[in-house]
Amino acid sequence: xxxxxxxxxxxxxxxxxxxxxxxxxxxxxxxxxxxxxxxxxxxxxxxxxxxxxxxxxxxxxxxxxxxxxxxxxxxxxxxxxxxxxxxxxxxxxxxxxxxxxxxxxxxxxxxxxxxxxxxxxxxxxxxxxxxxxxxxxxxxxxxxxxxxxxxxxxxxxxxxxxxxxxxxxxxxxxxxxxxxxxxxxxxxxxxxxxxxxxxxxxxxxxxxxxxxxxxxxxxxxxxxxxxxxxxxxxxxxxxxxxxxxxxxxxxxxxxxxxxxxxxxxxxxxxxxxxxxxxxxxxxxxxxxxxxxxxxxxxxxxxxxxxxxxxxxxxxxxxxxxxxxxxxxxxxxxxxxxxxxxxxxxxxxxxxxxxxxxxxxxxxxxxxxxxxxxxxxxxxxxxxxxxxxxxxxxxxxxxxxxxxxxxxxxxxxxxxxxxxxxxxxxxxxxxxxxxxxxxxxxxxxxxxxxxxxxxxxxxxxxxxxxxxxxxxxxxxxxxxxxxxxxxxxxxxxxxxxxxxxxxxxxxxxxxxxxxxxxxxxxxxxxxxxxxxxxxxxxxxxxxxxxxxxxxxxxxxxxxxxxxxxxxxxxxxxxxxxxxxxxxxxxxxxxxxxxxxxxxxxxxxxxxxxxxxxxxxxxxxxxxxxxxxxxxxxxxxxxxxxxxxxxxxxxxxxxxxxxxxxxxxxxxxxxxxxxxxxxxxxxxxxxxxxxxxxxxxxxxxxxxxxxxxxxxxxxxxxxxxxxxx
Amino acid sequence: xxxxxxxxxxxxxxxxxxxxxxxxxxxxxxxxxxxxxxxxxxxxxxxxxxxxxxxxxxxxxxxxxxxxxxxxxxxxxxxxxxxxxxxxxxxxxxxxxxxxxxxxxxxxxxxxxxxxxxxxxxxxxxxxxxxxxxxxxxxxxxxxxxxxxxxxxxxxxxxxxxxxxxxxxxxxxxxxxxxxxxxxxxxxxxxxxxxxxxxxxxxxxxxxxxxxxxxxxxxxxxxxxxxxxxxxxxxxxxxxxxxxxxxxxxxxxxxxxxxxxxxxxxxxxxxxxxx
Numbered sequence: 001x002x003x004x005x006x007x008x009x010x011x012x013x014x015x016x017x018x019x020x021x022x023x024x025x026x027x028x029x030x031x032x033x034x035x036x037x038x039x040x041x042x043x044x045x046x047x048x049x050x051x052x053x054x055x056x057x058x059x060x061x062x063x064x065x066x067x068x069x070x071x072x073x074x075x076x077x078x079x080x081x082x083x084x085x086x087x088x089x090x091x092x093x094x095x096x097x098x099x100x101x102x103x104x105x106x107x108x109x110x111x112x113x114x115x116x117x118x119x120x121x122x123x124x125x126x127x128x129x130x131x132x133x134x135x136x137x138x139x140x141x142x143x144x145x146x147x148x149x150x151x152x153x154x155x156x157x158x159x160x161x162x163x164x165x166x167x168x169x170x171x172x173x174x175x176x177x178x179x180x181x182x183x184x185x186x187x188x189x190x191x192x193x194x195x196x197x198x199x200x201x202x203x204x205x206x207x208x209x210x211x212x213x214x215x216x217x218x219x220x221x222x223x224x225x226x227x228x229x230x231x232x233x234x235x236x237x238x239x240x241x242x243x244x245x246x247x248x249x250x251x252x253x254x255x256x257x258x259x260x261x262x263x264x265x266x267x268x269x270x271x272x273x274x275x276x277x278x279x280x281x282x283x284x285x286x287x288x289x290x291x292x293x294x295x296x297x298x299x300x301x302x303x304x305x306x307x308x309x310x311x312x313x314x315x316x317x318x319x320x321x322x323x324x325x326x327x328x329x330x331x332x333x334x335x336x337x338x339x340x341x342x343x344x345x346x347x348x349x350x351x352x353x354x355x356x357x358x359x360x361x362x363x364x365x366x367x368x369x370x371x372x373x374x375x376x377x378x379x380x381x382x383x384x385x386x387x388x389x390x391x392x393x394x395x396x397x398x399x400x401x402x403x404x405x406x407x408x409x410x411x412x413x414x415x416x417x418x419x420x421x422x423x424x425x426x427x428x429x430x431x432x433x434x435x436x437x438x439x440x441x442x443x444x445x446x447x448x449x450x451x452x453x454x455x456x457x458x459x460x461x462x463x464x465x466x467x468x469x470x471x472x473x474x475x476x477x478x479x480x481x482x483x484x485x486x487x488x489x490x491x492x493x494x495x496x497x498x499x500x501x502x503x504x505x506x507x508x509x510x511x512x513x514x515x516x517x518x519x520x521x522x523x524x525x526x527x528x529x530x531x532x533x534x535x536x537x538x539x540x541x542x543x544x545x546x547x548x549x550x551x552x553x554x555x556x557x558x559x560x561x562x563x564x565x566x567x568x569x570x571x572x573x574x575x576x577x578x579x580x581x582x583x584x585x586x587x588x589x590x591x592x593x594x595x596x597x598x599x600x601x602x603x604x605x606x607x608x609x610x611x612x613x614x615x616x617x618x619x620x621x622x623x624x625x626x627x628x629x630x631x632x633x634x635x636x637x638x639x640x641x642x643x644x645x646x647x648x649x650x651x652x653x654x655x656x657x658x659x660x661x662x663x664x665x666x667x668x669x670x671x672x673x674x675x676x677x678x679x680x681x682x683x684x685x686x687x688x689x690x691x692x693x694x695x696x697x698x699x700x701x702x703x704x705x706x707x708x709x710x711x712x713x714x715x716x717x718x719x720x721x722x723x
Numbered sequence: 724x725x726x727x728x729x730x731x732x733x734x735x736x737x738x739x740x741x742x743x744x745x746x747x748x749x750x751x752x753x754x755x756x757x758x759x760x761x762x763x764x765x766x767x768x769x770x771x772x773x774x775x776x777x778x779x780x781x782x783x784x785x786x787x788x789x790x791x792x793x794x795x796x797x798x799x800x801x802x803x804x805x806x807x808x809x810x811x812x813x814x815x816x817x818x819x820x821x822x823x824x825x826x827x828x829x830x831x832x833x834x835x836x837x838x839x840x841x842x843x844x845x846x847x848x849x850x851x852x853x854x855x856x857x858x859x860x861x862x863x864x865x866x867x868x869x870x871x872x873x874x875x876x877x878x879x880x881x882x883x884x885x886x887x888x889x890x891x892x893x894x895x896x897x898x899x900x901x902x903x904x905x906x907x908x909x910x911x912x913x914x915x916x917x918x919x920x921x922x923x924x925x926x927x928x929x930x931x932x933x934x935x936x937x938x939x940x941x942x943x944x945x946x947x948x949x950x951x952x953x954x955x956x957x958x959x960x961x962x963x964x965x966x967x968x969x970x971x972x973x974x975x976x977x978x979x980x981x982x983x984x985x986x987x988x989x990x991x992x993x994x995x996x997x998x
Contacts, residue, residue: 030867037874057908061870061915087791087916090909 031170034062038174042181051185052082055178056152060084063167065154067127069095070142073149076102076123081150088129096126097153106141106151110172112165113137127155136161138168140175146186152178226251226327230264232283232314233321239263242322251329253301269297269305283312283323298327306331342529357402361681362608364402364703368395369614372706373621399703402681418452419460421486421512421577428461436472436482445485450512451579459553460577466546467516467573473539474520474571485515488579491560499560499576507558510579517572523565531563600713601625601645605635605663606652606679615650618706624713632658636666643671648697648716650709653680675716679704725764725778729786734806737793740786741779741807745771748840749813750994752778753804755822755848756917757869757882759785761900762821762979769987774817774994779807781824784904789913795920797823797848801830805838817841817994821979822951823848826926829959832940833932841994843941845986846948846976849955850930851923866918873911876902886976888947897980933962940966941993945974945981967993 037058045051056068066086071078078097085093099105100123118125118137125137135157142150152175156164220227226248231239241262249256252267282292291313298308312325371392378385425432425446433442453460464484471482489511523531530536532551550573554561560576604615604626612628619626627642629635632655639646649667653660664676675697698712729740742760744767752763752770760778770776780787782803783795793799804827808816818839820828825847832842872879876898883901884893904910940963944956960968969989974981 030871033871033875033878053908057911058874061874061911062867064867064870086912089789089791089912 030062034058035170035173035177037062038177042177045181046185046188048182048185049082051178051181053084055174056082056084059154059171059174060086063170064158065156065164065167066158067130067155069153069155071097071151071153072147073099073102073105076100078105085127085129093128094126095128096124097122098124106143106149107139108141110140110168110175111138112161112168113139114161117161125155130155130157135159136164138164138171140168140171142175142179142182144179144182144186146182220245221247223247223326226329228264228267228323228325228327229317230323230325231320232323241267248327251300251327252298258301267298269299283314286314288314295330307334345533357681359681360402361399361702362611364395364399366608366610366614368392368399368703369618369706369709371395373614373617376621376706395703402703417455417457418580419455419457420452421460421514422446422448422450424457424461425464425484425486428464432465432468436468437475437477439477439479440472440475441479441481443481443483445483447487450486450488451510453512453557453577454580455557455577456553459556463550463553463575464514464516466550470546470573471516471518471520471571474518474522476521480519481517482519483515483517485513485517487513487515489513489576491576499562507578511559511576512579514575514577515572516575517570519570522567522569522571524567528563528565532561599623599625600647600716601627601642602713603627603629603635603638603642603646603649605629605632605649605655607631607655608652611652615709618709619713621706622710622714631655632660632663632666635663636670639667639670639674643674646671646674648675648677648713650677650679650700650713653678677712725760725767729760729780731786732807732810734782734803734810735793737782737788737790739779739782739788739803739807741777741811742767743775743777743811744768745774745776747774748994748996749808749816750774750776750990751804751808751813751816751818752776753800753818753820753824753827754778754781754784755820755824755846756921757872757901757914758822758977759787759904761785762977765979765983766987766990769984770990773991777811777813777816779804783913783917789909791912791916795913795917796922797826797830797925798922799920801827801834805831805835808838815840817843819843819845819990820847821845822976823921825849826852829933830925830929832938833929833936836936836938839938841939841941843943843990843993844956844959845943846945846951846978847942847955847959848951849926849959851927852951852955853921853923866915869918870915873905873914876905879905883977885949888945888973888975888981892980930962933959934964936963937965939993941989942966942968943978943986943989944968944970945976945978946970946972947974947981948976948978950976 038055041054041058042051045054052070056070059065060068067084069083070081072081073079076099078099080093080095080097083093083095100121104121113121114136136155136159138152138154138156140152140154142152144150152171154164154167154171220243223245224247227245228241228248229243231242233239241260241264244256244259246256249259252259254262282294286292291311293309293311296308296310297305299305307330309328309330310325311327312323315322315324371388375385375388375392378388425444429442429444468482468484472480475482491508491511493508527538531547533548536548551561554575554577558578560574562574563571564574565571600619602615602619602624604612606612606615607630609630612626612630616626616628627638627646629638635649635651639649651660651664651667655663658666660678660680667674667676676695677698677700678696679700679702681702697716700708700712725742726744729742731738731740733739740760750770752760752767754760754762759780763778767776767778781795781800782793783789793803800823815838818828818831818841820826820843822845825844826849828839828842828844828847829849832839868878869882872882879902880893880898883898884890887893904914940959942956942960942963944953946953956968956970960966971978971982971985974985979986
């Protein structure tokens with residue numbers, strides 16, 4: 001060979017070597033690219049079946065292997081979970097693999113088998129679309145956690161087993177990547193299942209909790225009283241309002257959201273009387289199951305306060321301590337209690353006033369009687385007679401005062417008849433105008449349609465007069481106005497808070513409302529609460545009985561009374577009088593005295609000796625005889641003994657021991673026909689009501705004038721002496 | 724532009740998809756490997772002004788069926804397309820083939836000379852163009868590269884870019900056309916089956932027939948085609964009597980992307996009836 005030929009041959013050899021190396025490098029690059037594609041697939045696939053299919057395709061295409069599959073053991077058969085055949089369409093395959101000995105599966109390591117070795121392992125290999133049996137088979141164990149028996153199989157009909165064996169390291173790398181991803185996917189699936197179960201569990205518990213919460217919320221929100229859950233976990237002190245119901249929010253003037261942001265102190269009224277400290281102290285001393293109950297003063301959002309009945313107890317909720325409190329607004333109850341107390345006080349004072357008036361009337365009777373007798377025994381010019389006359393006038397004025405007191409106590413003199421209030425006001429307008437100063441003007445707003453009322457016209461006149469005078473005094477020397485207004489109203493249900501001074505007397509029905517409104521100085525709440533107390537007056541010279549009498553008269557008429565006043569602005573008195581057309585009969589007043597008649601013998605029964613004296617002395621001036629008894633028993637005994645002599649009995653109604661009524665009954669058994677004249681410090685209506693059904697010959701209201709006594713005694717016929 | 728929906732016709736048990744546009748003498752456009760009827764989209768309007776243009780998807784490509792049993796070799800495609808033209812009722816037609824389509828054009832022309840009025844081979848395969856024997860096709864580097872391209876769009880894009888002179892025209896829209904068949908396993912298998920089916924003998928067997936053909940031939944080559952040697956086109960021009968060779972500069976293997984208007988001009992001129 002020539003040197004040139006040798007060089008050329010050498011160059012050809014080098015070229016062949018370079019081509020071979022180039023081919024190997026290209027193959028190596030392809031392997032790396034293939035691994036890259038497999039890694040990309042294993043990094044993105046989330047479905048195991050799709051992952052296996054993609055991996056098998058990549059290996060088969062890029063390494064020109066016609067068939068690849070993933071097999072899992074199923075007894076002596078191998079189940080094809082995924083397969084790729086380069087020349088087969090994408091339809092479900094019927095590839096079939098059967099082992100001779102299942103114990104030999106899976107192979108312990110990656111292996112390439114020739115046909116003989118395949119025959120020893122597989123009883124049958126049937127690959128759809130494949131003609132003769134493959135020349136070489138590579139088995140690459142997958143060893144996933146879910147399927148430790150899984151294995152990749154690659155069948156090649158173009159390579160020998162030795163040629164296929166050169167691919168085993170690459171196939172092992174592919175299997176490693178695939179197995180890692182499959183394990184991840186099964187772990188993810190397991191976590192997702194757990195998560196789903198957890199989600200279901202959470203959903204179920206959440207729903208159960210929601211239902212429980214909803215139930216709790218319904219109960220909580222529908223409790224009519226305010227409910228507060230107050231944090232009490234910080235030792236020794238109350239804290240934030242953790243929860244509250246709608247009733248608590250409304251009660252305090254907050255929205256629910258606002259209330260749940262507050263500290264409990266925001267709801268309690270500051271200063272003495274709130275009793276929160278007492279409440280709190282008692283809470284901390286509670287034992288489990290105990291509660292504390294207190295009346296405390298709470299504060300609304302607008303700053304106003306109101307009384308609350310609070311009940312509290314300590315509870316433990318989710319490891320934290322709370323105060324569970326119930327609060328009830330007792331404003332109405334307190335107002336009703338106040339009204340009742342005022343009524344009871346009024347009634348007590350009324351009873352007292354009535355009792356005092358009654359005794360006072362007796363004494364006045366004696367004073368007036370003896371003074372009259374003394375004056376009768378004097379000539380007109382006798383020195384001292386004028387003084388006696390002044391004393392008698394004073395006693396009569398005292399009698400007027402006692403009438404006011406009796407009126408306040410509801411036991412004044414009554415003459416029941418139908419009264420037109422509008423007519424009463426208009427008829428007495430001049431008297432009303434005369435009772436007030438010129439600075440004060442009148443306004444009348446009288447509804448013509450109002451019905452008449454049932455009552456005593458003079459008593460009602462006294463009411464109007466007293467209220468007008470009171471209003472004028474409140475206006476004082478400044479210009480002002482007194483307005484009198486009448487309306488008809490229908491009261492369906494008497495509200496004691498609206499008519500606090502009515503006591504038990506206000507029944508539903510038709511009424512006439514009278515308002516007396518002044519533009520005077522008004523009253524403070526303290527003064528307003530006492531104006532109807534007898535003898536209470538804000539004026540230096542006032543005797544304090546005017547408004548008391550008003551109250552007594554209105555209650556005696558079964559009406560209602562209320563007063564509203566603003567200090568510095570004026571006062572409004574509101575009166576309700578029952579409308580109606582009673583069966584009226586007016587009682588006769590005392591008629592004038594009669595001329596001297598035949599001598600009478602009068603049995604006088606009265607527990608007061610001064611009354612006995614004055615009656616005796618008075619009758620004696622007229623030549624009448626009096627038999628005096630200081631008790632009912634004594635009187636009955638006297639009547640029994642002197643029945644034939646006695647022309648009439650003058651019986652005091654109110655006596656200790658055997659009272660006037662019982663004495664009357666017993667007198668009637670002794671002398672059924674003896675005339676009995678009742679004498680009492682109370683009004684005739686009340687007195688004779690007690691003697692209902694009994695035949696009385698007359699009535700003398702104390703204090704009575706001597707002339708009235710003489711008239712009653714001498715008006716009886718002499719033939720009335722008992723047999 | 725091609726119509727949105729392709730028409731389909733059943734040929735030998737499988738459907739072939741095609742786009743048809745225009746009026747006049749029929750012109751059949753046939754693509755090559757890695758493409759389908761989309762490759763003609765920039766030419767069809769210009770050709771349809773004067774001709775009844777049919778752009779067909781070969782079996783296993785585009786919207787046509789993709790069975791793996793039939794052969795996808797040049798001879799098989801040629802016979803299948805004869806049946807296709809008969810099914811459409813086409814009379815004699817002009818055949819314009821690119822790449823493998825150019826090889827099919829040669830085979831049909833020599834085997835069915837009465838059917839083809841004109842034959843155009845654009846960057847076409849010829850003679851012993853294919854560097855491998857079928858049996859070991861899958862293991863040869865060129866095919867493995869193509870196989871890689873079916874799995875990796877990046878690799879595919881390299882193939883396309885090497886085949887286009889004006890690289891800026893390799894847009895995402897163009898790659899979407901190329902990549903569409905590779906998005907299914909079926910499409911990938913069909914592509915590999917196409918590569919595996921190629922056999923030089925389908926064209927080497929007709930060398931003598933080419934020398935005797937009387938059908939007018941136009942041979943067009945992109946001077947920057949890196950996939951097919953210039954010698955292929957030059958030898959065709961030498962062997963085919965009366966053939967005309969046009970070499971276009973600044974044009975790669977996918978000359979339809981680089982010089983569509985020039986192609987339309989050349990084709991219309993070639994296909995114009997003689998006065």
